[in-house]
Amino acid sequence: MTKFWGDRSWESAAYPTTQGLFEPMQEKATNEDVAEAFRVRLKKVAGFKYVPKPMPMRNSTGAVVYFLFFAAQQPAADKIVQEIFAKYTHYGELPNG
Numbered sequence: 002m003t004k005f006w007g008d009r010s011w012e013s014a015a016y017p018t019t020q021g022l023f024e025p026m027q028e029k030a031t032n033e034d035v036a037e038a039f040r041v042r043l044k045k046v047a048g049f050k051y052v053p054k055p056m057p058m059r060n061s062t063g064a065v066v067y068f069l070f071f072a073a074q075q076p077a078a079d080k081i082v083q084e085i086f087a088k089y090t091h092y093g094e095l096p097n098g
Contacts, residue, residue, distance in 0.1 A: 006039070007046065014038035036068045043072045051079035056086045059093030 002011050015035050016027045030038075036055050043052045055068035071082045 006042070010042075011035075011038075032065065032068075036070075040070065043070065047072065050074050051076065053079065053083050053086055056090050061093075063093055063095035 002015075003009050005011075015030050017030055018025045018027050020026075040052050040055060043049050049072035051074070052070070052072045055070045057065040058067050058069055060066050071078075071086070073079055073082070
């Protein structure tokens, strides 16, 4: 994960520390929270101007298997991808799921 992320900051995104009753505790973040942290990293660290929310990719049972990211410098590319993501973001979701 460190090679993919670029440094070890993914650890605090994936396992945030919160104050427990007696001492700080590490908890596991949701996949959505980790994906959002990576999206923000693409903007702030990698310097992409346009990084829409990633599209969840689902398996045949509707579970999110991974997130599809897009990053660009041009507004035209962002507009096209935003339209595609909007059309397919809920693709594969099961009713009431």
